[in-house]
């Protein structure tokens with residue numbers, strides 16, 4: 001037909017760069033506002049991945065400067081291992097070029113698109129090349145290149161290349177200029193703050209126009225770099241199996257043992273027999289029908305789950321708590337790291353944390369922080385498995401009100417670490433609804449919910465006791481005055497009794513060792529300031545109960561603190577946590593007055 005001839009003239013292949021130039025929303029560049037965040041996120045993901053691989057503590061600079069009305073210059077600089085000059089053009093100016101696509105381990109980057117998509121976005125909106133400087137060690141000079149992507153071919157074009165002196169002994173600096181705005185400034189700062197929470201070993205120096213600030217690291221241990229493992233037979237599809245067999249000259253039994261994790265000789269023979277295939281047949285000769293049978297056998301034979309310990313890098317509950325305490329003021333914080341699990345042959349681990357009270361907004365929906373492989377997920381909250389799982393927990397059972405999400409001064413953090421995160425799209429905004437993952441999130445949140453419930457009910461009980469004590473204490477002086485009048489004796493000092501009832505002070509200078517005994521219980525995990533005064537009111541010393549100490553004071557607990565008074569006299573204070581509540585303690589013991597202010 002004539003039309004077919006006409007159409008034939010128009011039919012041609014499209015380069016991947018051309019495709020994404022037209023469909024940039026698929027990669028998270030839907031608007032200028034979002035473009036700036038996606039660009040910074042892609043560069044930071046790469047910097048953190050690279051530093052982890054090189055086992056260096058990341059020191060990352062992020063700078064955003066306006067160069068003209070609607071053009072911004074973004075710079076991200078890291079102290080990672082650097083990139084060899086031969087590879088710099090392809091890394092930054094060729095889409096689908098990366099080092100992680102074929103590896104089965106936890107990484108932030110997966111597809112080899114991220115940073116080159118940002119380069120494409122820059123040249124599309126301003127026509128400006130991206131300038132990259134990188135150095136691999138102190139013996140070599142740094143290389144600076146000015147790069148663009150030739151969209152028709154998806155190949156890099158190097159506009160300039162020179163060797164330069166650079167202050168950093170190793171690292172990479174990427175500078176992009178694109179049309180944008182800074183409407184998303186708050187979101188950008190949030191992204192950096194959340195990134196620093198789940199990467200507590202990283203330091204971020206940030207400059208946004210005239211503002212400069214730092215997110216400090218709270219851990220000086222680089223997390224171990226996840227080790228790549230072989231794919232698991234349950235996570236393989238026919239096309240991949242076909243490619244793997246075609247490229248191998250091994251017999252079937254050895255091929256299975258060599259190519260997949262958790263397949264030993266015995267399992268391999270089981271698979272061969274279940275697929276009705278000869279263990280010595282060369283895999284490259286298998287026809288499609290045999291491959292189908294083989295795949296079926298691989299996925300129905302009982303094979304142990306892939307191990308999570310080496311290929312994943314959970315943050316750990318201790319560091320999540322540290323990271324959250326660094327950025328939020330909270331009265332309660334608990335985190336949990338679940339044991340490793342598997343979906344479709346891919347290992348994953350769920351970690352979660354709940355924060356409550358402090359300076360969190362008292363009303364409205366909970367703040368939900370979603371993370372995948374230590375990267376914050378900022379968009380498409382409603383489409384994410386994490387949100388789904390959080391909403392499906394019955395929060396009322398844990399004393400928290402709920403309207404879809406839990407409500408009130410509550411913060412929920414969920415981190416999914418996986419060898420392959422099942423994102424809903426290339427822009428990596430949301431995690432797909434995988435039942436195994438949702439179940440693990442639910443279990444982690446239920447465990448934490450139980451801890452939160454205990455905290456809340458104890459706090460409520462304490463408040464009730466305090467209210468009652470206050471009511472009683474308000475009439476005691478009146479009763480004492482009346483009784484004194486009736487019995488015609490001086491009005492007794494009721495402050496000790498009041499103190500006892502209020503549990504404000506328990507102050508005993510024991511005859512034995514000159515010790516003051518104070519009963520306190522904690523509502524909070526914040527450091528508590530204590531001031532000591534001598535009887536005349538002059539300061540006798542200050543001390544802080546560290547939060548770790550306070551939070552240990554759950555139920556019965558005793559700790560002895562030593563203070564030096566202004567007079568030089570040493571004094572011991574014994575704290576005993578009795579599980580009773582205390583808002584403020586104040587009292588006088590012989591020559592010492594102790595004021596403990598619990599900030600609740």
Ligand SMILES: Nc1ncnc2c1ncn2[C@@H]1O[C@H](COP(=O)(O)OP(=O)(O)OP(=O)(O)O)[C@@H](O)[C@H]1O
Pocket residue numbers: 042045046047050078080081082083091097098099100101108109110111112113114115116117172
């Ligand atoms: N700052 C850097 N230091 C060292 N290597 C880097 C750096 N930035 C990028 N690379 C290398 O370039 C490759 C390509 O990066 P790119 O952002 O395009 O993809 P990715 O991070 O692998 O995957 P994704 O598309 O999922 O982000 C990386 O896999 C890494 O090997």
